[in-house]
Amino acid sequence: xxxxxxxxxxxxxxxxxxxxxxxxxxxxxxxxxxxxxxxxxxxxxxxxxxxxxxxxxxxx
Numbered sequence: 001x002x003x004x005x006x007x008x009x010x011x012x013x014x015x016x017x018x019x020x021x022x023x024x025x026x027x028x029x030x031x032x033x034x035x036x037x038x039x040x041x042x043x044x045x046x047x048x049x050x051x052x053x054x055x056x057x058x059x060x
Contacts, residue, residue: 011025
């Protein structure tokens, strides 16, 4: 499952619940763009890929 889809789903559910305001979503999106330009981007990408891989292997 791509990380973008997972984050979009989380954002959708938080918005529906009323916990995520549009200004908060814009701030988080801007933070993500700035974070992608840092040296941590590779580590974050590999960690999130591993986490989503583990979640994908769970069966309910």
